[in-house]
Amino acid sequence: MLLTPTEEALTSAIRARIGPLPEKLGVAVSGGSDSVALMHVLATMARAEDTALAVATVDHGLRPESRREAEFVAQQAHDLGLSHQTLTWQHPADSGNLQAEARAARYRLLGDWARTQGLGAVAVGHTADDQAETFLMRLRRASGVAGLCGMPTCHDRDGIDVLRPMLDLRRSDLRDYLTARDVAWIEDPSNLDMKFERVRIRDALNALEPLGLTVDALTSVADNMRMANRALDSATRTAAASVGQIRLGMVVLDCAGFNRLETEIARRLLVSALLHINGAAYPPRRAPVLDALNALKEGRGVTLQGCQIVVRGGAIWVGREYASVQHSACALLPGEGGVATMDATWDAAWQIKAPAGWSRRVEICALGAEGLAEIPDWRSHDAPRALLKSLPGVWCDGQLIAAPLLQERSGWTIAAIRQPETWALSALSH
Ligand SMILES: Nc1ncnc2c1ncn2[C@@H]1O[C@H](COP(=O)(O)OP(=O)(O)OP(=O)(O)O)[C@@H](O)[C@H]1O
Known part of the structure; x- marks a missing residue:
């Protein structure tokens, strides 16, 4: 356990992560223990800091109980004197990736809600346990340094800051806190369904803990990775300034300087050039970018993620494909x-x-x-x-x-x- 489950301890862990609350803050509450605990602690903090706190629940309409769960959260928010809104998702036919689509839709709905309410940020209830699970899931996909950083405390999603104030807190602490205050929460049955990767990983994590592969150990590796990632990002920015320029709407990289870069820095620089040109939200996978680097070293052009990359006149030109x-x-x-x-x-x-x-x-x-x-x-x-x-x-x-x-x-x-x-x-x- 990282902390004892008193409200003061939870408050100071949250404050250490995100500092003072913004003037208007949203909190996304599914009804599960983590987000219910977050809503209760934030309600106390918001009163003390004169912050307007608003609550939203997304009804994905994927389980028959989802409407009742949203009403459950609405009732708790009401009891705490907070406004609550249920956001409904008209989900499409199952494309085989309904979980991912539901997640993307959730953030989209929460973003729209935050914008219309004029909220500075939306807090979500991810904990250290979620972080350790995410780390293991990325490890399983052989992610690089950036992936192994896990979830950030704060990140911009479509112009809205998503805050994760509870990444230092354990799920069990939050449940103890709620139990001590006699606050109920909802157990989502899909959290026990082994067809979901996260549930299987959670199960595996329980088996790993006795071997010392604890949530603490895994989250500190994620923290170390975040520091390493920041250093790599900074080295990439320096490299971009020395070997790159924007010309005629394209990214132009000086071949000699580019070829001298460490592979990881060259990879990151090429990825940032691609994202600059094509505006994609997600970078391409590592393997094709590494293949592209080899081709470019040999003077061969490549097409990657809708961009054409050519080697001409001592430079690498990255532009849109036409x-x-x-x-x-x-x-x-x-x-x-x-x-x-x-x-x-x-x-x-x-x-x-x-x-x-x-x-x-x-x-x-x-x-x-x-x-x-x-x-x-x-x-x-x-x-x-x-x-x-x-x-x-x-x-x-x-x-x-x-x-x-x-x-x-x-x-x-x-x-x-x-x-x-x-x-x-x-x-x-x-
Ligand atoms: N349907 C939802 N409505 C509003 N917020 C949600 C919803 N589902 C998830 N969230 C937010 O995203 C966070 C992480 O999602 P995750 O799926 O891990 O949570 P959960 O298992 O449904 O519930 P919890 O984290 O509250 O125990 C939640 O803590 C909550 O803040």
């Missing part, structure tokens, strides 16, 4: 930073700014060496005109527009502005 434009000499990029797939060198770039009414910047980038040779005078101010004529087309807002047509339509005059490394074409309308 259908290839069939032209031997040039590559066209939409404003958001796509990479065309033809063979091109990436040491020259042109930009066209769209006139009013065009929602995005159009960019044309990277004439291949052969292409440049085809336009004899490409460094002169006339070259852009010749270039535009030679292009097969320009992408804008997902539409391929033939270059001559583009000129005709807009009546642009093209002015070339020389920059140290790139050429920019400003399309001056009319």
Whole structure:
């Protein structure tokens, strides 16, 4: 046991994790012992700190008792003088991953609720036991350092802070606390259903405790991992600043510097480049990223998580994947930073700014060496005109527009502005 189950002990463990309560706080209460205990302790703390505390229960509608359970929580919240709302989920037909979908829907509903109520954060009732179980589940999936950190105390989920104030507390302590106060809770039958991984892991954890693989031991490893993860994150940021830059909506990594990085830092840097470009919520798995690193070292391009990564002109270019434009000499990029797939060198770039009414910047980038040779005078101010004529087309807002047509339509005059490394074409309308 980490603490004795007095309210003071629980309060100080919570305060040590999250500090003072925000002005308006939500608490997600399923009716299980952990979140019921959290609601009771937070109610006392909120009174002392003048915090407005609101309670929500998500009715997933997956078990016949779920409505009654939400009413049970509502009654307890009412007795504590707290507002309560039941959020219902219209669940889809079972896709085989209903548990994961229910969890995602729960956070979405809680986020929407928090936003409409103007809450600064939503607290959930995860305990040290949950943390140890999560650690073992990630261990089973051979996770890396980031995965073995377990759940953070605070993280942003769709713009709402999710707080886990009870990660230092044991489930048994919380149950003792509730029992001592004669407060009831609901035993969810699915917490005993061995078809769920978490339940099997919980069972295994009970068997491991006598061998010294205790909740305390596992959560301290997770804490150590969190420290190591922070150090790796910081090293990755330093590496990004020294070998990376954003150019033409793409992430560009200097090959020489990138190849000198430790594999784990290079992996993290590539993952953060991918996430920057594709905006995905989750990183790709380790194995394909490590394969991509090997390919890039050999100068081969790869496609990963909707991004195209190419090695050109001593740099690794990470951009969105677009259908290839069939032209031997040039590559066209939409404003958001796509990479065309033809063979091109990436040491020259042109930009066209769209006139009013065009929602995005159009960019044309990277004439291949052969292409440049085809336009004899490409460094002169006339070259852009010749270039535009030679292009097969320009992408804008997902539409391929033939270059001559583009000129005709807009009546642009093209002015070339020389920059140290790139050429920019400003399309001056009319
Ligand atoms: N249906 C729900 N409605 C509101 N909050 C929920 C719901 N299910 C889970 N939560 C929140 O997420 C936390 C962790 O979820 P988990 O599934 O581990 O909890 P539980 O076993 O249902 O209940 P508890 O953690 O309260 O004992 C809960 O402590 C609670 O704060």
